[in-house]
Every structure is written in structure tokens, then in C-alpha cells.
Amino acid sequence: MYPYTLDLIYLVTSVMFIIGIKMLSTPAAATRGNYLSAIAMLVTVGVTLVTSQIVDWVTIWAGVAVGTAIGIVASRMVQMTAMPQMVALYNGFGGLASALVALSEYDRQHAALTPYLTSVILLSLIVGNVTFTGSVVAYAKLQELMPGRPMLFRGQHWINLILLLVTLGGGAYMTAYDPLVWNWFFALGAIALVLGVLVVIPIGGADMPVVIALLNSYSGIAVSFTGFVLNNNVLIIAGSLVGASGIFLTNAMCVAMNRSVWNVLFGGFGQTAPAGAGAAAGPGGDIGAVKAYTIEDAVNVFESAQSVIFVPGYGMAAAQAQHAVRDLADHLQQAGLNVRYAIHPVAGRMPGHMNVLLAEANVPYDLLCDMEQINDDFKNTDVAVVVGANDVVNPAANDDPGSPIYGMPILNVEQTRTVMVLKRSMNPGFAGIENALFLRDNTMMLFGDAKATLTKLAEALKHR
Amino acid sequence: MPSDMLPLYLVGLYVLVLSIFVGYEVISKVPPLLHTPLMSGTNAISGITLVGAVVAAGHSNEVFASVIGFLAVVAGTINVVGGYMVTDRMLRMFKKR
Numbered sequence: 095m096y097p098y099t100l101d102l103i104y105l106v107t108s109v110m111f112i113i114g115i116k117m118l119s120t121p122a123a124a125t126r127g128n129y130l131s132a133i134a135m136l137v138t139v140g141v142t143l144v145t146s147q148i149v150d151w152v153t154i155w156a157g158v159a160v161g162t163a164i165g166i167v168a169s170r171m172v173q174m175t176a177m178p179q180m181v182a183l184y185n186g187f188g189g190l191a192s193a194l195v196a197l198s199e200y201d202r203q204h205a206a207l208t209p210y211l212t213s214v215i216l217l218s219l220i221v222g223n224v225t226f227t228g229s230v231v232a233y234a235k236l237q238e239l240m241p242g243r244p245m246l247f248r249g250q251h252w253i254n255l256i257l258l259l260v261t262l263g264g265g266a267y268m269t270a271y272d273p274l275v276w277n278w279f280f281a282l283g284a285i286a287l288v289l290g291v292l293v294v295i296p297i298g299g300a301d302m303p304v305v306i307a308l309l310n311s312y313s314g315i316a317v318s319f320t321g322f323v324l325n326n327n328v329l330i331i332a333g334s335l336v337g338a339s340g341i342f343l344t345n346a347m348c349v350a351m352n353r354s355v356w357n358v359l360f361g362g363f364g365q366t367a368p369a370g371a372g373a374a375a376g377p378g379g380d381i382g383a384v385k386a387y388t389i390e391d392a393v394n395v396f397e398s399a400q401s402v403i404f405v406p407g408y409g410m411a412a413a414q415a416q417h418a419v420r421d422l423a424d425h426l427q428q429a430g431l432n433v434r435y436a437i438h439p440v441a442g443r444m445p446g447h448m449n450v451l452l453a454e455a456n457v458p459y460d461l462l463c464d465m466e467q468i469n470d471d472f473k474n475t476d477v478a479v480v481v482g483a484n485d486v487v488n489p490a491a492n493d494d495p496g497s498p499i500y501g502m503p504i505l506n507v508e509q510t511r512t513v514m515v516l517k518r519s520m521n522p523g524f525a526g527i528e529n530a531l532f533l534r535d536n537t538m539m540l541f542g543d544a545k546a547t548l549t550k551l552a553e554a555l556k557h558r
Numbered sequence: 559m560p561s562d563m564l565p566l567y568l569v570g571l572y573v574l575v576l577s578i579f580v581g582y583e584v585i586s587k588v589p590p591l592l593h594t595p596l597m598s599g600t601n602a603i604s605g606i607t608l609v610g611a612v613v614a615a616g617h618s619n620e621v622f623a624s625v626i627g628f629l630a631v632v633a634g635t636i637n638v639v640g641g642y643m644v645t646d647r648m649l650r651m652f653k654k655r
Contacts, residue, residue, distance in 0.1 A: 108577075111603055112584060118596050119587045121652040128599055128649055132642040135606060139638075142609045148616035150624060157615055157628045161635020168636070169643035177648070181598050184641050187633040188604040194630035195607055198614030201623060210567060310597055313604045322570050324610050330570050331577045332606045338581030339600040343593060439590055446593030450648050458655035464590050 103141050104328040110134035111332055115339070121459050138328055174454045175411040178306060178443035179236035182229045185309045189225025192218050192316035193283065199323050200279055211323065212273040216265045218319035219279070220286040225312040227290030232305050235294075236443055242299030250296060251360055257289045297359065300408075300485070302443045304347045304358045311340020343445050350439035350465075352491075352502040384520060387538040389547070393554045395512050395538070399476035401432040403468065405507055406448045407441045409482015409518070409544055418548035419481055420455040425555045434461050436468045436478075436505050438486035469506050478510040480531075482517070482544050488529045497527060513537045516544045595648045602641025608634035 111134050117127025148154065172180045196219035203211060234240045261282060268278040297305050314336025321329030348355050396402070404419055423433045435457065441448045449462050472478060480487055483505075490497035491504045507513050508531055515532060517539060532539055540547050588596045611634040615627025 112580060115581075115596070115600065115603075116584050116587070118592055118599060119589065121592065121649070121654075124592060124595060124652070125646065125649045128595070128642060128645050131599060131603060135603070135608075135638055135642070138606060139608050139612065143612055143616075146613050146616065148612075150616045150619050150627075153615040153624045153628050154612050154631060157611070157631025158635050161632040162639045164632070165636045165639030165641075166643060169640045169647060172644065174648070174651075177594060177598075177644075180640075180644060181594075181601055184598070184601050184637050184644075185604075187637040187640075188601065188607065191605065191607040191611055191630050191634035191637060194626055194633065195610035195614055198623060198626045198630060199610070201626070202614070202617060214567075307597070310601060310604075313601070317604050317607050318574055320607050320610050321574075322567060324613075325566055325570070326609060327570065327573050329606055329609060330573050332603050334574050334577040335581040335584075336600045336604040338578045339585045339596060342582055342585045343597060346590075346593075437590070444594055445597060446590060446595070449591050450594045450651070453648070453651040453653070456651075456653065459591060459652045460655055462591055 100141060100145050101327070104138065104326070107134040107138045108328050108331040110137075111335060115335060173414075174416075174451050175414060176237070177450060178302060178447060179233045181444060182232040182236060182306050182309065185306070185313045186226050186229030186233065188313035189222045189229060189309075189316055191222070192313070192320045193222030193226060195320050196222060196323060197279075197283070204274065207273045209269050209273065213265070213269045214319055214322040216269065216279075216282060218316055218323055219283050220261055220265065221312055221316040221319060223283055223286035224290040224293070225309055225316055227287045228294045228305075228312070229290075229309050231291050231294040232302060232309060235299060236302060244298040245295040250292070254289065254292050257285055257292065261285050261289065293359070299443070300440075301351075301358050303440050303445055303447075304344055304351075304355065306444050307340050307343035307347055308355070308359075309340070311337045311344060314338070314340055347440055347445060350503060352499075384532055384539055386541050389540070389550045389554050392514055392538060392540060392551055393558065395477060395514070396426065396429075396431070396551075396555065397558065399431060399512075401475045402426055402434075402477045402479060403472065403475050403507075403510070404433070404435045405478055405480045405483050405487060405505055406435065406437070406452065407481065407483025407486060408443060408447075409484070409516075411442055411447065411451055411482070413482060413544040415481060415545040415548055416451040416455040416457075418545045418552070419452070420457050422479075422548050422552045422555070423457070425552050429555065434463055434468065434471075436463055436465065436472075436507075438465055438483070438505055441483055441486055465503065465505060472506040473509040475510045476512065478507040478513045480507060480513065480515045480517075481548070484517075484529055485527065487531055488527065489531055489534075490527065490529070494530075499527060507531070508534055508536070511536060514540055516540050516542075516547050518543065592649075592652075595645050598641055598648065599645040602638055602645060605634050605637030605641060608638055 114127045114131030117123040196215045314333045318333030437448045487507045491499045491502040611630035615631045
């Protein structure tokens with residue numbers, strides 16, 4: 095083969111990855127964009143296989159077979175509500191693959207280790223391992239295999255800082271003086287595994303969108319380092335695309351919560367409700383009694399309404415209520431009402447989570463509105479139906495400077511004529527803050543399981 | 559003066575920095591509507607470490623190298639196959655009125 099053919103093919107597949115992501119800008123082209131990216135992957139791996147000096151094909155095909163089987167089953171079986179933990183787990187496998195390749199290269203090129211090669215192998219190992227265990231913890235929290243609340247202990251941040259410095263300092267020392275010592279290599283890898291666990295356990299469930307985005311970016315950075323190890327530009331490019339995507343989404347999530355990424359990572363947010371904050375129903379407001387309304391009351395409101403906006407939150411996912419939402423929306427539309435959906439950027443457990451769930455329930459995507467698109471329309475809308483959302487509709491973010499979420503952009507549901515809140519109980523949301531919205535005069539609380547309430551509403555409307 | 563033969567790692571560094579900018583530009587055009595598929599789709603791309611994994615698995619017949627390589631191929635393949643398939647599954651659900 096002509097010496098540069100392989101690199102030229104890699105250039106073509108790199109461009110295909112970029113165009114593939116670009117096609118995700120519209121839902122119409124997105125499916126084809128994903129195909130393009132998958133074909134680029136197949137070609138890249140394929141040409142690598144035929145141009146490398148492979149002596150052991152059996153191991154490769156065995157690995158591909160096992161990985162494909164697991165990948166197919168996992169991606170078919172996973173419920174849309176469980177997508178955040180699925181993505182967290184895939185991130186983890188990406189990190190693990192990078193770390194294992196680093197290990198393999200450390201072994202394969204042992205005799206030829208230069209300081210440069212040692213340093214990039216170690217970076218690939220460390221970032222890969224942190225991604226791996228960090229993702230596993232994120233998975234366990236989202237899957238509720240371990241408590242979702244932040245796990246904090248004294249001196250936690252100092253321990254993390256010391257471990258990080260030990261890893262970097264140890265890596266620098268090993269690179270400079272002891273590149274051939276396996277014990278160094280394993281010790282650094284082990285510390286990185288511990289570090290991954292420790293950085294994710296203090297982060298609460300509601301902050302998971304940020305964590306998943308960040309781990310996504312780490313897995314990309316690990317791939318880029320692997321690209322330096324293998325001298326392979328397509329890995330460097332693909333890794334930076336993923337890294338950039340993770341950074342972009344992390345930033346978008348932080349802006350949507352009006353918090354810095356440092357605050358998310360080190361804040362231990364949602365562990366306790368800060369004293370006094372949110373105790374009062376906003377400035378000048380008394381804590382009124384929450385009044386529970388009946389299905390009848392709600393149906394009467396719908397009968398005199400012309401427009402409805404649904405506001406889904408994590409509670410909708412937890413109750414698997416997306417189909418019931420769609421059902422109710424169908425009845426309302428048949429009755430001539432204008433129905434839309436308002437999606438807050440951090441609603442749910444990962445960026446875009448609510449959109450996927452509603453798309454699964456066959457809600458057309460042109461009815462799914464971003465916060466900026468729809469926030470000015472609440473004041474002209476008759477009914478807002480809040481399904482399992484809490485902090486993203488809490489007016490304290492606008493008017494209570496003492497609230498931990500003060501300054502966070504929220505959906506202006508309180509401006510609608512009537513707000514229906516579907517809620518299991520009066521427990522505060524994940525940020526542990528009271529919500530004055532529930533006490534407003536124009537708010538109707540409908541207590542109970544969201545799915546059951548929605549079904550009853552749809553039934554009652556049918557019989558009118 | 560720039561040297562006439564840039565070392566490979568410096569070329570790599572150029573590629574890295576420039577593609578981060580390209581990535582950020584391209585990705586900032588993706589609407590929030592599709593942020594979950596964006597995440598799982600880019601996630602699948604990070605499985606490209608498979609390129610390194612197949613070499614790791616196939617370059618020798620030693621047991622240690624084969625075991626590490628096998629595990630790397632499994633992890634990378636799960637990432638690639640699972641990632642693309644789940645992204646496809648999600649994207650197919652997005653329909654217009």
C-alpha cells in the first residue's frame with residue numbers, strides 16, 4: 095500500500111465524523127448523520143486491521159463478538175428513562191478501553207519508552223481510569239444502586255487534591271527517572287481509579303447532567319491522549335470532538351443552573367437545605383396552606399381553557415408518565431386546545447432527557463420548546479401542567495436572594511392563569527428547597543402518582 | 559524560525575487544538591432538543607480507541623498481551639456498537655407533526 099494511504103483514509107473518516115455531528119443540528123438529518131459517523135468508525139477500524147501486523151486474529155474477533163453482543167442487547171433493552179445511566183456506563187467503557195490500550199502499549203513498547211511516550215501513556219491511563227470509575231459511580235447513583243444524595247466527609251476536597259497532586263507528581267517523576275518500573279505504572283493507575291470514585295460521590299442526583307457531560311468530555315480527552323500514544327491523528331481528532339462536546343454540554347448545563355462547574359463539583363449541593371433559605375414563601379409572602387384540588391376541579395379549568403403548556407421534570411421519568419402525558423395532550427388537542435411542552439435545559443438527569451422521553455411517547459418534536467423559545471408565552475397561556483418538575487419552576491430563583499437557586503433561569507409557569515402541579519407529596523425537590531409556587535393563589539395541587547392523575551384526567555375529559 | 563521538520567507530537571498538538579475549536583463550533587449548533595443523542599453519538603465516537611485495542615489484542619500471542627487486548631476490544635466494541643445503536647434508536651423516535 096502507498097505509504098500515506100492509511101493516513102489519507104484517516105483524514106477522510108475524520109471529516110466524516112465532523113459532518114456526522116454537524117448533521118445532528120436538525121432532527122431530519124440526524125439519523126443519517128449518525129450512520130455517517132458509524133460508517134466512518136467501521137472504515138477506520140477496518141483499514142487499521144488490514145494494515146497492522148496482526149498475528150492473533152482469534153483474540154480480536156472474540157473481543158468484537160462479545161462486545162457486539164453486549165452492545166446490541168444493552169442498547170435494545172434499555173428503557174428511555176434509564177438513558178442517563180446507560181450513557182454513563184458507555185462513557186465508562188470508553189475510559190476503560192483507553193486505559194487498557196495504555197497498559198498494552200506500555201508493555202508492547204517497553205524497550206522503546208521515551209520520556210514523551212511514557213508521559214502520554216500515563217496521561218491516557220490516568221484520564222481513562224478516572225473516567226471509568228467515575229462513570230461507574232455515576233451509573234450506580236442513577237440506577238439507585240447507591241444513594242443519589244451527595245456523600246461528604248471531612249477533608250474530602252483535600253484528599254482529592256492530594257491524590258491528584260500525587261498522581262501528577264508521581265507521573266512526572268516516573269517519566270523523568272523510572273519509566274520502566276511496572277510498580278509505578280500500576281500504582282498510578284490504582285490511584286486514578288480511586289480518584290474517579292472520590293470525585294463523583296460528593297455530587298448529588300440533580301447535578302448528574304453536569305457530571306455525565308463532564309465524564310463524556312473526559313472519555314474524549316483520554317482518546318486524544320491515546321492518539322498521541324499511537325501517533326494517530328484520527329484518534330486525536332475524534333477525541334477532541336468528544337471532549338469539545340462534553341465541555342460544551344457541561345457549560346450549557348452550568349449556565350442553565352446559574353452555577354459554576356466548581357460549585358457543581360465541590361458544592362455538595364442538595365445535601366441539606368440551607369438554614370432559613372426558602373423557608374418563607376418569597377419576600378412579603380406568608381406560608382399559606384397548600385390546598386389540594388380534585389380531578390373534577392382540574393377538568394373544569396381545562397374546559398374553559400384554550401392553551402396548555404406541559405412542563406415535565408425528572409418526576410415524569412421516575413413515574414414513567416410520558417405516555418400518560420401524551421394521552422392527556424391528545425384529549426386536550428381533540429377538544430381544540432393548543433398544546434405545547436416547555437423543556438428546561440436541566441430537567442431530568444441528562445441534557446435533553448425530557449425530549450427523548452416525549453419523543454418516545456410520539457409527541458411531535460415541533461411541540462417541544464426550549465426555555466428561551468417559550469418562556470415569554472406563559473403569561474398568555476391558560477394552563478401550565480407541571481409534571482414532576484420542581485426546582486426548574488421555583489419562583490424563589492427570581493425573587494428570593496437567600497435561596498440557593500437564586501439567579502437560576504426558570505420556566506415562568508407562575509405567569510400562567512392556572513398552574514396545575516402534579517406531585518406525589520409536599521417533599522421538596524432535589525435541591526432540598528421549599529417551592530412557593532405550590533402556595534400561590536393560581537396554583538392547583540393535584541397530589542398522587544403523576545401517571546395515575548394524568549390517566550384520571552384523560553378519562554374524565556373523555557366523559558364530558 | 560519554525561523548523562522545517564515538525565516533530566510528530568507537535569503536529570498532533572496542532573491537530574488537537576484546532577479540532578477542539580471545530581468540535582465546539584459544530585456542537586454549539588446542535589439544538590437542546592437533540593442533546594441526549596448528541597451525547598450518546600459522540601460517546602460512540604470515543605469508542606475509536608478500538609483502533610488501539612485491536613492492535614493491542616492482535617500484535618502478539620503472549621497471554622498477558624492477549625488478555626489485556628481482549629478486554630480492551632470488548633470495552634471499545636461495547637462503546638461503539640451500543641453507542642451507535644442506542645443513538646439510532648433515539649433519533650428514530652423524533653417525528654414531526
